[in-house]
Amino acid sequence: LDEGAMNAAREHQDRLTKPRGALGVLEGLSVRLAGIAGVCPPPMPEPAAVAVFAADHGVHAQGVTPWPQEVTAQMVQNFLAGGAVVNAFARQTGAEVRVIDIGVKAELPPAEGLISHKVAHGTADMTLEPAMTPEQVRQAVEAGISIARDLVAAGHRCLVTGDMGIANTTASAALIAAFTGRAAESVTGRGTGIDDATHARKIEVVATSLARAGLDGATDPMAVLAEVGGLEHAAIAGFILGGAAERVPVILDGVIAGAAALAAAALAPAVRDACVAGHRSAEPGHTAALAHLELRPLVDLELRLGEGTGALLALPLVQSAVRVLREVATFDSAGVADKA
């Protein structure tokens, strides 16, 4: 973060025609966005692009969700056809949707809007063996970095994380437990809305995987990703690293992005500064991840959909925060009296 730009933003906020501090959380956000960009006012965070990283999970075999694994590939087709909620929210907010096959089990035919970086046909079952090899993790992280760089090179000034992968809240819970040191039962939620029996099984699957891997929180983040992560988690971690390196804000979606951000921050703590927590999902692990990252979510409406939907809802708020620094008149320029 650029301290000079942040100080300039703080001073400018205090001259604008409104009571000091009256924009609450958005004032601090505007200051941080100046710090990310290194200039005050920062550029408008637009156009924005949401990158939906899609992958499958070997742990699906353990019965952690009632959704068939084929739904990952079917939802990719839905994204490409413009029929999913992420597409509707992107149209509402003027964001572009990019879908990245980072590890879908099925073969996906080439299509406009689909970027193929398939590292594997899904991960291995983390209850039995490491979900990924170190080389797979490295490839997925590098793919995420390159996607971020390409989007910024194409003119995007705000990156938004998205994800699709049946069973990916199970891997997210394991990652969050590993990075925050919390117990499996405190960070494992109901994902798409599973019943009590499936939830109990899911908690056991997370605990079993952590025990198998012998993770104690002090391990190399790439190793944690390999043991219990997903290909989309590794790619999103890279996407965050790439966005931070390019000095553009990265709006995080829900629990999958939260788990990936923990990995990214473990690799390079400074990247946390480029992250904006778009929303807080209904998943308990997401709350734990945000607390660990010390990020306050902008939207908190019990969403639990993923795809990037919660982050897109926050995009206009982020843009509004910047717009204040760029467009609002000062007491002097508007001829408005300051308080006594």
Add this chain to the structure above:
Amino acid sequence: LDEGAMNAAREHQDRLTKPRGALGVLEGLSVRLAGIAGVCPPPMPEPAAVAVFAADHGVHAQGVTPWPQEVTAQMVQNFLAGGAVVNAFARQTGAEVRVIDIGVKAELPPAEGLISHKVAHGTADMTLEPAMTPEQVRQAVEAGISIARDLVAAGHRCLVTGDMGIANTTASAALIAAFTGRAAESVTGRGTGIDDATHARKIEVVATSLARAGLDGATDPMAVLAEVGGLEHAAIAGFILGGAAERVPVILDGVIAGAAALAAAALAPAVRDACVAGHRSAEPGHTAALAHLELRPLVDLELRLGEGTGALLALPLVQSAVRVLREVATFDSAGVADKA
């Protein structure tokens, strides 16, 4: 609310390509918006218009704020010049700004975008006498109704409340105390950010006004407005009544709108159904008003600016909720498997 349209919206939500309930608060909101419009899917709530009702307050003489009274008129000029935060947020969200002089103390020259409905040159000092006459309240309420009708007739499909009036959080606190039965000290906040001594004086001013008026919560809402309200409160109450009658959603801004909505709901309880709580402000009285109205705010970021700014931040969320019903594919149409 139209039960048939709401049932159709609930059934449609359950066929869309997402886990049932995964959009959290936005699903219930989309159902209510169908009920307001009486059709499923409801029309997109656009274009939207934010009506900023400006007025002055006789209670300013009691030293409840460090801001000079002239700032009300100066900020009206700022709104008309496009330099205020409400203008910036309106540009971000595609809303139009209308400024209504419902009772500014100063004479305002005619200007494009300014609608004159001046009922009085500010209210009287509510610590000493009723703030308004019954006739003034009636005129202000009717002005609010006519503004809402005119905006809908001009094609607007979403109304957003805004306000400007130095000292209007003092009148808001008195209204909220009267309508909810709470004590002055529990609903009187720091407005623009006053110091401890001014806050203590403000609480005493609210308590004194309520005691003078002899309000016990069982009084006629028009009489409550006359005793301790503001011209903008009366006009916003009318604006809500008018919007509800026209079957368009009315997004409420902060504590001033909350106080006005209590008056509107006391006059006609069904209008509550047309109200969407845009945000929750930092004012304690606003939390009390929302609880009494049983409305859950969409944005909760400690804003305390007014003008309509918090409500405008919520506008894209409301539009996104409707867009889901209008645009998202069903499991059948997209060829996506439902859960087992």
